[in-house]
Amino acid sequence: MTALRSATEVVDPVPGAGAPHLPQQPDLVQLLTPEGERxxxxxxxxxxxxxxxxxxxxxxxxxxxxxxxxxxxxxxGELGIWAxxxxxxxxxxxxxxxxxxxxxxxxTYREHGVAxxxxxxxxxxxxxxxxxxNGGWDPVATGFNLYTVVIGAxxxxxxxxxxxxxxxxxxxxxxxxxxxxxxxxGEVNEAMIWAASFSAPVVFFCQNNQYAISxxxxxxSRVPLYQRxxxxxxxxxxxxxxxxxxxxxxxxxxxxAAREGQGPTFIEAFTYRMGAHTTSDDPTRYRLASExxxxxxxxxxxxxxAYLSRSGIADHAFFDSVEAEADELAVRIRxxxxxxxxxxxxxxxxxxxxxxxxxxxxxxxxxxxxxxxFEGGEH
Amino acid sequence: MAAQTLTIGKALNxxxxxxxxxxxxxxxxxxxxxxxxxxxxxxDGLQKDFGDDRVVDTxxxxxxxxxxxxxxxxxxxxxxxxIQFDGFVFPAYNQIVTQVAKIHARSQGKLPMPIxxxxxxxxxxxxxxxxxxxxxxxxxxxAGLKVVAVSNPVDAYWGIQQAITHPDPIVFFEPKRRYWEKxxxxxxxxxxxxxxxxxxxxxxxxTVLAYGPMVxxxxxxxxxxxxxxxxxxxxxxxxxxxxxxxxxxxxxxxTGRCVVVHEAPxxxxxxxxxxxxxxETCFHSLEAPVLRVGGYDTPxxxxxxxxxxxxxxxxxxxxxxxxxxx
Numbered sequence: 001m002t003a004l005r006s007a008t009e010v011v012d013p014v015p016g017a018g019a020p021h022l023p024q025q026p027d028l029v030q031l032l033t034p035e036g037e038r039x040x041x042x043x044x045x046x047x048x049x050x051x052x053x054x055x056x057x058x059x060x061x062x063x064x065x066x067x068x069x070x071x072x073x074x075x076x077g078e079l080g081i082w083a084x085x086x087x088x089x090x091x092x093x094x095x096x097x098x099x100x101x102x103x104x105x106x107x108t109y110r111e112h113g114v115a116x117x118x119x120x121x122x123x124x125x126x127x128x129x130x131x132x133x134n135g136g137w138d139p140v141a142t143g144f145n146l147y148t149v150v151i152g153a154x155x156x157x158x159x160x161x162x163x164x165x166x167x168x169x170x171x172x173x174x175x176x177x178x179x180x181x182x183x184x185x186g187e188v189n190e191a192m193i194w195a196a197s198f199s200a201p202v203v204f205f206c207q208n209n210q211y212a213i214s215x216x217x218x219x220x221s222r223v224p225l226y227q228r229x230x231x232x233x234x235x236x237x238x239x240x241x242x243x244x245x246x247x248x249x250x251x252x253x254x255x256x257a258a259r260e261g262q263g264p265t266f267i268e269a270f271t272y273r274m275g276a277h278t279t280s281d282d283p284t285r286y287r288l289a290s291e292x293x294x295x296x297x298x299x300x301x302x303x304x305x306a307y308l309s310r311s312g313i314a315d316h317a318f319f320d321s322v323e324a325e326a327d328e329l330a331v332r333i334r335x336x337x338x339x340x341x342x343x344x345x346x347x348x349x350x351x352x353x354x355x356x357x358x359x360x361x362x363x364x365x366x367x368x369x370x371x372x373x374f375e376g377g378e379h
Numbered sequence: 380m381a382a383q384t385l386t387i388g389k390a391l392n393x394x395x396x397x398x399x400x401x402x403x404x405x406x407x408x409x410x411x412x413x414x415x416x417x418x419x420x421x422x423d424g425l426q427k428d429f430g431d432d433r434v435v436d437t438x439x440x441x442x443x444x445x446x447x448x449x450x451x452x453x454x455x456x457x458x459x460x461x462i463q464f465d466g467f468v469f470p471a472y473n474q475i476v477t478q479v480a481k482i483h484a485r486s487q488g489k490l491p492m493p494i495x496x497x498x499x500x501x502x503x504x505x506x507x508x509x510x511x512x513x514x515x516x517x518x519x520x521x522a523g524l525k526v527v528a529v530s531n532p533v534d535a536y537w538g539i540q541q542a543i544t545h546p547d548p549i550v551f552f553e554p555k556r557r558y559w560e561k562x563x564x565x566x567x568x569x570x571x572x573x574x575x576x577x578x579x580x581x582x583x584x585x586t587v588l589a590y591g592p593m594v595x596x597x598x599x600x601x602x603x604x605x606x607x608x609x610x611x612x613x614x615x616x617x618x619x620x621x622x623x624x625x626x627x628x629x630x631x632x633x634t635g636r637c638v639v640v641h642e643a644p645x646x647x648x649x650x651x652x653x654x655x656x657x658x659e660t661c662f663h664s665l666e667a668p669v670l671r672v673g674g675y676d677t678p679x680x681x682x683x684x685x686x687x688x689x690x691x692x693x694x695x696x697x698x699x700x701x702x703x704x705x
Contacts, residue, residue, distance in 0.1 A: 135486075160448060160450020160454075162450070167406070167432055174450075190443035193440065194438060351488040353483065
């Protein structure tokens with residue numbers, strides 16, 4: 001009976017975070033409450049100036065605007081699909097801003113907020129969802145790998161990259177992203193075994209947004225995800241994923257430890273996917289409206305705005321300027337999307353190999369000849 | 380190093396050693412490849428000389444080997460992954476097919492994947508299940524991969540080095556039952572290209588195509604056929620993706636007959652693709668349909684039956700007879 005009860009308690013899908021009728025989570029690292037109160041944590045502090053605090057707000061607001069615009073563009077037929085990050089901005093911006101320029105991120109397909117912090121042009125992400133390419137940015141130059149759609153595969157890539165960092169004698173680290181569903185994947189577990197065995201400088205950043213499309217966390221794990229790290233032999237920490245300051249502090253510390261040769265850390269950013277899995281999804285079929293309403297009270301942007309306003313770090317003029325910048329960004333995204341050219345048809349033959357094969361070159365020639373056989377050379 | 384007589388296994392070992400000497404970015408990864416030197420001893424002595432950062436005994440998880448190889452390749456390394464046995468490549472299949480094969484294309488050429496995946500393949504060693512398979516068609520079917528199969532010590536020595544310096548991912552099949560076959564290898568010679576088939580015995584009556592372990596079988600069949608007055612031309616395909624069929628077309632235009640031999644199951648094996656292409660290109664020269672000799676469309680049988688399952692000299696000659704009699 002005791003065991004059963006504890007198992008039930010630990011998989012509670014909703015964090016305390018001050019919400020009514022919910023149990024407190026003593027393990028949850030939080031530096032900014034949902035009400036916008038700065039609180040201290042015994043293990044994690046944040047050293048951040050006012051400019052950077054305002055910068056975080058700007059990141060959060062612009063990323064959300066990008067996301068909202070992309071969802072609208074999908075609804076209007078301009079994108080094939082969009083994977084919204086709504087509600088996860090704090091986790092992603094906090095994680096991304098914890099990275100140093102030479103660190104490398106290995107995202108899933110939803111890390112638009114991290115992409116933003118790495119200087120990736122939103123249109124280079126949009127192009128993937130429009131079907132123009134598989135991501136237009138340079139993974140090496142930005143320190144942000146291409147999106148990976150096969151769930152969890154990127155955790156092994158990040159771990160291998162971290163093994164390369166070790167062999168280079170470099171002082172960088174890898175931030176490998178995954179979701180709660182991915183923790184069930186064999187490859188993710190293999191990545192953690194590898195990372196532990198080789199003490200690789202990689203941090204696993206798990207955004208637990210409570211659902212893998214429709215399947216709730218309970219189906220993936222009977223223990224809190226961060227506790228799994230102990231089984232692999234490295235630290236696990238649960239952070240309030242809607243608290244950008246706590247995420248920044250925890251991720252900074254984990255990356256620093258990795259750079260110093262202390263090996264991997266597993267971070268569980270406890271958050272909530274406020275939107276659908278993608279624009280093709282209907283979350284009303286599998287979750288309650290009341291749950292969504294509770295999570296709205298923990299919004300990552302509202303709490304930072306409340307703190308900045310109340311503490312006098314930002315004023316109306318600042319918030320207005322961010323709003324204006326968001327408007328400009330939205331226009332740029334909209335225009336850039338609708339004016340984005342389709343790729344040339346022969347481009348699918350390019351880059352299949354670094355060294356083209358005679359066979360594929362011949363297929364390409366036949367494809368060109370086929371098109372040219374129609375009147376006017378087009379059809 | 381002077382020319383010396385080497386087994387395929389030793390030729391691979393020396394080829395790997397040379398590749399590691401030539402490029403400090405070459406990293407070997409696999410299960411038991413360090414102190415043990417691999418279950419077939421192909422990496423014997425390499426960890427001792429190059430260290431455990433370059434000859435990595437990995438945890439026992441094939442997807443992990445290939446997935447971390449991707450990350451190492453992104454960081455500028457040239458991983459050479461050993462899959463211990465053919466039947467154990469499938470846990471890594473996801474990484475190979477969805478990641479390794481596609482990353483160069485999906486990054487529009489920004490992320491090369493110079494990864495070599497070494498797989499001892501094929502049967503005939505009396506092993507338990509999953510140790511005798513021929514999975515090459517799965518990889519040859521996958522865009523973005525290149526696939527080669529060596530049949531002799533000379534190709535083993537040069538081929539592994541050429542594969543490691545090549546910019547694309549290569550699945551490198553080693554004929555495990557022929558690991559102990561010997562030939563003279565001259566390290567001062569100039570090797571031919573990796574992606575080229577080769578006529579290994581001239582003939583006029585029937586063109587016989589084989590690769591990996593079946594090249595020896597085809598050559599034995601050609602010798603036996605000669606005693607019956609039949610002249611078989613044997614071509615070692617060597618490269619399975621891309622196929623190099625120009626020498627095959629040239630041969631079939633002369634002989635008018637073609638037999639393809641492989642250990643892999645017949646249906647949708649390499650022989651099917653080759654038969655289609657030979658027919659498309661040499662239709663007017665053919666005196667008989669292209670015939671295939673392969674494993675049966677069954678799971679690889681228990682080893683007491685494998686001699687029945689595997690193509691041998693007689694089954695090749697049977698196909699030659701059917702081709703001649705058409």
